[in-house]
Amino acid sequence: MAASGIPDSARVVVIGGGIMGCSVAYHLTKHGWRDVVLLEQGRLSCGTTWHAAGLVGQLRAHQNMTRLVQYSAELYSRLEAETGQATGWKQCGSVLVARTHERAALFKRIASAATAQGVACELISIKQAAERYPIMRTDDLVGALWLPLDGKVNPADITQALAKGARMGGAKIFEQTRVSAIHARNGAVTGVATTKGDIKADIVVNCAGQWAKQVGRMCGVAVPLHSAEHMYIVTGLIDGVHPDLPVLRDPDGYIYLKEEVGGLLMGGFEPQAKPWAMNGIPANFEFGMLPDDWDQFEILMQNALIRLPALETAEIKTFMNGPESFTPDNNFILGEAPELKNFFVGAGFNSIGIASGGGAGRALAEWIVEGEPTLDLWPVDIRRFARFYDNDALLHDRVKEVLGLHYMMPWPNRELASVRPFRRSPLYDRLAAKHAVFGSKMGWERPNFFAPTQAEAKIDYSLGRQNWFPFAAAEHDAARNAVAVFDLTSFAKFLLQGRDAQAALQRLCANDMDVPVGASVYTGLLNARGTYESDVTVTRVANDRFLIVTGTAQATRDAAWINRNLPADAHAYLTDVTSAYAVIAVMGPRSRELLQRLTKTALDNTSFAFGTMREIGIGHANVLAARRTYVGELGWELFVPVELATGVYDTIIQAGAEMGVRDAGYYAIESLRLEKGYRAWGRELSPDVTPYEAGLGFAVKLDKGDFIGRNALMDVKSKPPVKRLLSFAALSADTPLAHGGELILRDGVPAGEVTSAAYGHSLQAVVALCYVKTGGAAIDAAFLGAKFEIDIAGDRVPVRASLKALYDPTGAKVKG
Numbered sequence: 001m002a003a004s005g006i007p008d009s010a011r012v013v014v015i016g017g018g019i020m021g022c023s024v025a026y027h028l029t030k031h032g033w034r035d036v037v038l039l040e041q042g043r044l045s046c047g048t049t050w051h052a053a054g055l056v057g058q059l060r061a062h063q064n065m066t067r068l069v070q071y072s073a074e075l076y077s078r079l080e081a082e083t084g085q086a087t088g089w090k091q092c093g094s095v096l097v098a099r100t101h102e103r104a105a106l107f108k109r110i111a112s113a114a115t116a117q118g119v120a121c122e123l124i125s126i127k128q129a130a131e132r133y134p135i136m137r138t139d140d141l142v143g144a145l146w147l148p149l150d151g152k153v154n155p156a157d158i159t160q161a162l163a164k165g166a167r168m169g170g171a172k173i174f175e176q177t178r179v180s181a182i183h184a185r186n187g188a189v190t191g192v193a194t195t196k197g198d199i200k201a202d203i204v205v206n207c208a209g210q211w212a213k214q215v216g217r218m219c220g221v222a223v224p225l226h227s228a229e230h231m232y233i234v235t236g237l238i239d240g241v242h243p244d245l246p247v248l249r250d251p252d253g254y255i256y257l258k259e260e261v262g263g264l265l266m267g268g269f270e271p272q273a274k275p276w277a278m279n280g281i282p283a284n285f286e287f288g289m290l291p292d293d294w295d296q297f298e299i300l301m302q303n304a305l306i307r308l309p310a311l312e313t314a315e316i317k318t319f320m321n322g323p324e325s326f327t328p329d330n331n332f333i334l335g336e337a338p339e340l341k342n343f344f345v346g347a348g349f350n351s352i353g354i355a356s357g358g359g360a361g362r363a364l365a366e367w368i369v370e371g372e373p374t375l376d377l378w379p380v381d382i383r384r385f386a387r388f389y390d391n392d393a394l395l396h397d398r399v400k401e402v403l404g405l406h407y408m409m410p411w412p413n414r415e416l417a418s419v420r421p422f423r424r425s426p427l428y429d430r431l432a433a434k435h436a437v438f439g440s441k442m443g444w445e446r447p448n449f450f451a452p453t454q455a456e457a458k459i460d461y462s463l464g465r466q467n468w469f470p471f472a473a474a475e476h477d478a479a480r481n482a483v484a485v486f487d488l489t490s491f492a493k494f495l496l497q498g499r500d501a502q503a504a505l506q507r508l509c510a511n512d513m514d515v516p517v518g519a520s521v522y523t524g525l526l527n528a529r530g531t532y533e534s535d536v537t538v539t540r541v542a543n544d545r546f547l548i549v550t551g552t553a554q555a556t557r558d559a560a561w562i563n564r565n566l567p568a569d570a571h572a573y574l575t576d577v578t579s580a581y582a583v584i585a586v587m588g589p590r591s592r593e594l595l596q597r598l599t600k601t602a603l604d605n606t607s608f609a610f611g612t613m614r615e616i617g618i619g620h621a622n623v624l625a626a627r628r629t630y631v632g633e634l635g636w637e638l639f640v641p642v643e644l645a646t647g648v649y650d651t652i653i654q655a656g657a658e659m660g661v662r663d664a665g666y667y668a669i670e671s672l673r674l675e676k677g678y679r680a681w682g683r684e685l686s687p688d689v690t691p692y693e694a695g696l697g698f699a700v701k702l703d704k705g706d707f708i709g710r711n712a713l714m715d716v717k718s719k720p721p722v723k724r725l726l727s728f729a730a731l732s733a734d735t736p737l738a739h740g741g742e743l744i745l746r747d748g749v750p751a752g753e754v755t756s757a758a759y760g761h762s763l764q765a766v767v768a769l770c771y772v773k774t775g776g777a778a779i780d781a782a783f784l785g786a787k788f789e790i791d792i793a794g795d796r797v798p799v800r801a802s803l804k805a806l807y808d809p810t811g812a813k814v815k816g
């Protein structure tokens with residue numbers, strides 16, 4: 001132990017004594033890890049936590065995110081009994097109100113999603129809402145929702161309770177101790193330097209809140225977040241306000257209200273936020289506050305006066321303006337840094353850190369103890385970002401937009417507007433000139449659809465059929481019946497090279513990688529539990545060289561997973577070649593005819609079989625052509641050196657003109673792939689499912705020798721899966737649209753949550769994929785023949801279920 005009192009070494013050092021750091025330390029001790037040291041530069045909760053409003057709202061867009069908050073609420077309700085430290089937890093419920101009919105329609109969808117996620121949630125009348133919140137004005141409202149299990153807590157007290165619980169479990173907490181450097185060797189963290197001396201550590205956890213970006217930069221780890229000002233007011237006593245009053249959320253007015261000592265705490269999420277600390281956070285910002293900004297707050301105040309006329313005469317006791325950190329996608333950042341082994345991050349809480357803190361702390365502690373997450377945390381996984389997100393100007397411009405997202409209408413397909421256009425394919429300008437409307441994924445601009453005119457090149461958001469519906473239908477039709485061209489440049493691409501590359505892939509992949517040069521293999525990358533870390537297509541391009549193609553969003557994640565699982569002495573090296581190749585996909589029954597005009601290579605089935613790749617000439621350029629499809633039609637994906645991409649594209653479009661070749665976008669891909677039942681990473685494939693549950697057992701070769709996940713799969717293979725992915729199609733063309741997240745019922749009983757849905761233009765019906773609970777039953781004709789329905793905004797839409805694709809390339813509709 002150093003003279004200052006801090007230890008020389010610890011198994012884990014946690015940086016930051018806000019709710020997150022204390023929760024991580026608490027949960028590590030629950031795993032029996034006692035040698036845990038938490039360092040706080042000021043005093044516990046002095047960063048952002050102390051001034052939080054303390055709302056704990058449970059329902060989130062993703063099931064596992066909901067589970068994290070449900071656990072927080074459960075933990076907060078019992079922590080006082082466990083530690084003797086008051087927490088202020090109160091399960092007061094919350095009322096949500098709608099000012100617009102679209103918001104009211106959304107509430108119906110939320111109620112269905114809540115049932116699918118197991119969250120108590122009830123559509124209530126305006127009268128019932130008024131009974132629960134008598135002092136609100138209701139004459140302008142058109143809908144309301146009641147979440148009885150939501151609650152509130154005192155953020156500083158809950159942090160102290162977690163800290164006390166951590167101490168009781170053996171953790172040591174040192175305040176007034178700032179971490180000034182992170183030590184690392186051979187790509188792994190080895191400890192920290194502090195204002196009171198060095199501490200060697202096996203594991204370091206960055207829970208430094210809005211400081212987490214600068215702490216990350218101490219060791220080359222990107223933690224993309226930026227501070228923004230975040231405000232609320234607290235009033236004096238108001239008649240009719242009492243401690244049992246529920247929390248009130250009025251998202252159309254951007255505001256929330258919570259009882260606070262007989263008065264009201266009113267805050268919200270204004271549409272244009274105010275970034276803060278562009279030149280870094282000032283030193284000694286302990287229990288820091290920012291100056292009042294009534295101009296910025298005005299939009300919230302005006303809306304609050306509409307909802308709560310009593311505010312007109314209420315005394316304003318406090319104007320609280322405190323900074324909070326926001327991330328590029330409004331989700332927090334959790335997990336082991338891809339850049340540095342044993343360095344973990346739990347930060348960037350986007351104003352839901354109190355609600356999330358309990359569950360996020362437990363999830364991160366489990367990740368640390370198990371070495372990998374124990375459930376699907378993809379929406380918050382640090383590996384969803386790439387290093388380019390750690391750019392101050394980008395973050396500054398993005399967080400202006402992000403804060404307001406909490407209460408904005410979560411329209412289906414809603415795209416963010418800031419920092420756009422960002423990553424551009426070489427075809428970008430050409431496609432933009434053809435009225436492409438782009439979406440953004442991992443920073444890439446990707447055409448979602450092509451509008452007939454510039455005036456129509458936009459999205460008119462709604463919950464029903466949006467303006468692009470007929471345009472995407474025409475693109476879908478071209479791919480099914482003629483030929484369509486897709487710009488898939490955003491695919492992440494890697495080369496794994498070296499004399500041990502094949503052996504390394506055999507261990508990483510569930511499918512057999514001992515294949516001849518030119519063969520492409522679709523495979524899962526599984527973890528030890530036999531569930532998905534990713535799904536990729538691997539092509540052997542030479543004896544010692546493999547091209548790995550994966551989803552746009554998975555670039556960082558897959559690279560980290562592969563590199564972490566390469567044996568230290570393997571002669572196998574991974575290089576990201578995403579930026580070297582554009583990908584132009586030519587898909588549809590006439591794709592062969594079109595491409596054959598442009599190449600001397602024979603493209604018939606015998607000469608160019610499905611699942612193979614080879615170099616071919618297209619016009620003057622040589623490209624790598626892969627015969628595969630994600631839309632269920634004959635087609636080739638062309639991997640084209642970026643500098644040749646525009647030439648190749650022009651050549652294809654010219655040659656295809658008389659065949660009716662059409663540019664097509666990702667909305668068409670979605671309907672095409674769902675009709676074919678093709679799975680997507682992050683929706684159908686995740687660390688929560690095995691290949692057998694996903695119906696992808698064909699891509700698992702248990703007899704090929706050992707691979708990661710094999711033992712777990714051997715165990716489960718012989719047992720009936722507890723859930724199974726099925727395809728669904730509505731029995732009628734004229735139903736509301738589904739967007740994912742809806743409840744599926746089997747014989748009237750909740751059976752699952754839709755993972756993906758779209759309108760299938762060939763089948764002329766809503767199509768969906770969903771994991772259905774099997775109860776251990778075999779998936780036979782009797783099981784599939786049950787009465788299935790999707791709850792779409794309260795309408796029970798009859799659907800048929802199928803194990804097979806609903807559409808086959810010959811055009812036949814497959815019967816359930």
Ligand SMILES: Cc1cc2nc3c(=O)[nH]c(=O)nc-3n(C[C@H](O)[C@H](O)[C@H](O)COP(=O)(O)OP(=O)(O)OC[C@H]3O[C@@H](n4cnc5c(N)ncnc54)[C@H](O)[C@@H]3O)c2cc1C
Nearest residue numbers: 016018020041047048049052053054055179209353354355
């Ligand atoms: C006005 C406002 C209202 C809010 N209302 C709610 C709400 O109702 N519900 C909700 O869920 N969330 C709410 N939040 C968000 C919530 O407060 C935060 O998400 C949460 O407190 C973040 O906790 P944290 O532990 O990540 O960060 P912090 O509380 O900031 O903790 C990080 C700690 O790390 C310390 N630190 C930093 N650098 C170092 C270093 N180098 N060495 C040692 N220590 C270091 C800091 O001093 C700090 O104490 C609100 C936020 C604001 C601003």
